[in-house]
Amino acid sequence: xxxxxxxxxxxxxxxxxxxxxxxxxxxxxxxxxxxxxxxxxxxxxxxxxxxxxxxxxxxxxxxxxxxxxxxxxxxxxxxxxxxxxxxxxxxxxxxxxxxxxxxxxxxxxxxxxxxxxxxxxxxxxxxxxxxxxxxxxxxxxxxxxxxxxxxxxxxxxxxxxxxxxxxxxxxxxxxxxxxxxxxxxxxxxxxxxxxxxxxxxxxxxxxxxxxxxxxxxxx
Numbered sequence: 001x002x003x004x005x006x007x008x009x010x011x012x013x014x015x016x017x018x019x020x021x022x023x024x025x026x027x028x029x030x031x032x033x034x035x036x037x038x039x040x041x042x043x044x045x046x047x048x049x050x051x052x053x054x055x056x057x058x059x060x061x062x063x064x065x066x067x068x069x070x071x072x073x074x075x076x077x078x079x080x081x082x083x084x085x086x087x088x089x090x091x092x093x094x095x096x097x098x099x100x101x102x103x104x105x106x107x108x109x110x111x112x113x114x115x116x117x118x119x120x121x122x123x124x125x126x127x128x129x130x131x132x133x134x135x136x137x138x139x140x141x142x143x144x145x146x147x148x149x150x151x152x153x154x155x156x157x158x159x160x161x162x163x164x165x166x167x168x169x170x171x172x173x174x175x176x177x178x179x180x181x182x183x184x185x186x187x188x189x190x191x192x193x194x195x196x197x198x199x200x201x202x203x204x205x206x207x208x209x210x211x212x213x214x215x216x217x218x219x
Contacts, residue, residue: 010160012205014171015196015212018098018187019151021135022055025104026092027085028112028142035063035116041091044074044081051152052096059094059118059150062125078103086111096152098187099139108140115140118149129153129201139186155200167207171196175211193217 026032032041038060046052053075060066067073074081074090082103084090095101107113115135123132133151137144156174158167174181175196181188197204197212204212212218 008202011157011202012160012162012167012208013200013202014156014158014167014205014208015174016199017154017156017174017196018190019131019133019153020051020096021099021133022059022118022130022150022152023095023097023101023104023135024059024092024116024118024149025085025095025107025140026114026116027088028114029088030091030114032092032116033114035059035065035118035122037116038065038092039069040071042072042074042089043070044076044084044090044093046075046094046096047077048075052094055096055150055152056094058126058130059122062122063118082107092116098185099135099190100186104140108142112142113140115143115147117147120148123148123150126150153199155202157202158205160205162205162207164205164207164210167205168210169207171205171208171211175215 030041032038045056076084078095078101081090081093085093085107095104120132123130129152130150131153133149135147135149137146175193178188178191181191193215194217197217209218
């Protein structure tokens, strides 16, 4: 991509945090229950070239669909997409966010919805950085069953210019405050110390490594 010609040499990872869940939600009266049902329907996919929109392209492609198969594609932010769905001007929205995102909580409390599943086979076809996850039943009002979907792990990153001591303190503070984080936001429950040091696309910061070694996560 044109914007990323310069390799970011100074990026250092503090740790893996919560995943962004690909959440495809349709109004119940649109009749959309599966990815195939999106054919000929209107779908909002987020701002052009945003992470959400790139995720939308990848998911549709793995399900043998493209934007051409849809009735109309809208490139709208979460809140606007929800407003259009409430007014019956949009069938479905794809949002890449933590579980229990406010926009979808708002939608589900006023409109009957279907949470559309992204089966594991579709996720496996895309491969990394996508992983197969479950949106637990009752995450949203009227969502009676667990729904499989894809997720992409978020990483908390800093710079190599940050001192080892500061990076160590940041890492320690995050992972020792997990109960408070989980109480303040549902996505906080998805931050796990045991996976914090895994899978990072950028090198771990030496300060973070120090904390993970203390915790026995890195030998």
